Amino acid sequence: MTRALLSAILTATALACALPAVAQPASDPAADPVAKAQAEKDRRAESLRAIETALQASTESRAKLEREVAEIKGDGARLNQALIDAARKAQEAEDRISELEARLQTMAGSETALRRSLEARRGVIAEVLAALQRMGRRPPPAVLVRPEDVLAAIRTSMLLGAVVPELQGEAETLAGDLAELVRLRGLIAADQETLRGDIKGWAAERQRLTALIAARQSRLGEAESGLSAERERATGLAGQARSLKDLVDRLDGDLANARRAAGAAKEAAEAETRETRERFAAAALRDPARLAPKVPFAQVRGLVPRPVSGEVVRTFGSPDGSGGTSRGISLMTRPRGVVSSPADGWVAYAGAFRSYGRLLIINAGDGYYLLLAGMDQINVEVGQFVLAGEPVAVMGDMGSAPSAGAGGRNDPVLYVEFKKDGGSIDPDPWWAKGSSEKVRG
Incomplete structure (x- = not known):
């Protein structure tokens, strides 16, 4: 050769x-x-x-x-x-x-x-x-x-x-x-x-x-006038709150104060239901098809759709990187991923809050609050009633720092926390196991 x-x-x-x-x-x-x-x-x-x-x-x-x-x-x-x-x-x-x-x-x-x-x-x-x-x-x-x-x-x-x-x-x-x-x-x-x-x-x-x-x-x-006072009240509470727990407690306490001011004397469950309807009466103008959750949140355990498409990079109770433990879970999403509501409920807070960035709190009723944080844009307003699976926010183009749990990628991360009567609960048992089981709308 x-x-x-x-x-x-x-x-x-x-x-x-x-x-x-x-x-x-x-x-x-x-x-x-x-x-x-x-x-x-x-x-x-x-x-x-x-x-x-x-x-x-x-x-x-x-x-x-x-x-x-x-x-x-x-x-x-x-x-x-x-x-x-x-x-x-x-x-x-x-x-x-x-x-x-x-x-x-x-x-x-x-x-x-x-x-x-x-x-x-x-x-x-x-x-x-x-x-x-x-x-x-x-x-x-x-x-x-x-x-x-x-x-x-x-x-x-x-x-x-x-x-x-x-x-x-x-x-x-x-x-x-x-x-x-x-x-x-x-x-x-x-x-x-x-x-x-x-x-x-x-x-x-x-x-x-x-x-x-x-x-x-x-x-x-068209029903904006009925919401302005509600938004101002939520913004004022956020300014006074020292922590996320404090904010949720204040939102919850505000409901109790309103019930007492209205002279409600019935049992707590009836009072909360009535006050919720009064407080969010403007929702009737916006969603004639549904004015309240289809079923109580306690009954959808194991059927709740995850709010985003993505992988879990931090679980409930795991180290939070600051010497404590995580009270929720963190999901790494795609850039500009769609965020949907995990359940029917009323928007109790929507806006920036301290180190959480943009924060969305949904009142699912019966003492349950669903917290979502880390979005780039929120598309709903305080007082608005949302359905399970309804789009409520959009993620940004990237996260604040690369995640070791996802191969060092710097994709956006959504923080999700469930609260019941002021305490954080593990959301894992609530998620639907398959897409066919998810409760949407």
């Missing part, structure tokens, strides 16, 4: 075993903090670019959406159901996107390992290709860039007996690895196409959700 031929074959095998650019890190991110940070930055930038591109809906699609929203705006029940359906579809799309990204990451790792293994055996590939050339069967030019053609050449050489016995085992292993590489590349290409479609569908659903939320808030504006 001439020196030029050997050089050409080695170059060919290096190109043939090359990975798609998207799956080839320049270095091992785990061993290089700078490379790891850059990889995370690139991943986020690529994800956001894809989302922004997908959000560029056509004029025709936007007009169709506006007509749909205008048609149902006057029907509270239809509008509520449309909101719940849109939030569910957006969160399901977020689940699919996350699963596809994890699958692609796993396959990219396998592909990288195969590429390195093949790189280490370039000599075997060179011998096989040289044997074919000696037999007068020159490999086609395409072998320089396609692993499929390298695989075909090796299989041909084995069938023709061109491989010397000492290399037969190596050639068989090589053929198996190349076949797996070809299979992985096909799966990756298919998943990448599916991912692009899911991102496009998610963006369209988010656009529909945004329009529906705007319609809901516009409809609520």
Whole structure:
């Protein structure tokens, strides 16, 4: 074999075993903090670019959406159901996107390992290709860039007996690895196409959700006068509160004071029900389909839908990183993920609160309060009645710091806490185990 031929074959095998650019890190991110940070930055930038591109809906699609929203705006029940359906579809799309990204990451790792293994055996590939050339069967030019053609050449050489016995085992292993590489590349290409479609569908659903939320808030504006005093009262309490527990206690205490001022003399349960209806009477103007929770919160244990699509990165009772224990759970979400209400209830507080950032407190009745914190935007107002599964907020683009529990990713994190009669309770037993069991709307 001439020196030029050997050089050409080695170059060919290096190109043939090359990975798609998207799956080839320049270095091992785990061993290089700078490379790891850059990889995370690139991943986020690529994800956001894809989302922004997908959000560029056509004029025709936007007009169709506006007509749909205008048609149902006057029907509270239809509008509520449309909101719940849109939030569910957006969160399901977020689940699919996350699963596809994890699958692609796993396959990219396998592909990288195969590429390195093949790189280490370039000599075997060179011998096989040289044997074919000696037999007068020159490999086609395409072998320089396609692993499929390298695989075909090796299989041909084995069938023709061109491989010397000492290399037969190596050639068989090589053929198996190349076949797996070809299979992985096909799966990756298919998943990448599916991912692009899911991102496009998610963006369209988010656009529909945004329009529906705007319609809901516009409809609520008709009863705005009945809410202004309620919002001012909640804001005043937040300013006086020294802690999150203090805020919830004050909200709860304010209910008791209002009941006493009204001269209520019945049992506590009846008084709370009546006061709740009086306090949020304005909700009747906004949601004629439902004025109170469909069932008591205590009865939906094991059926409550999680408010976001994401993974738990901190559990109830685990160390909170500040020397104490967590009174709730933390869920790492996708950038701009949709946050929905876990249960029917009235918005008791919505706004910024100390280190919690944006905080949403939902009064689910019977002494239960559901706290959500860490969102970028809240789409509901104090006094508003919301349904289980109804969109109430949106997450930001990133978290405040990378999470060790999620591979160092810096995705946004939602904090969720359940309270009963002023004390924190573990929310885990309340979550639905499967999507078919979730109580929405």
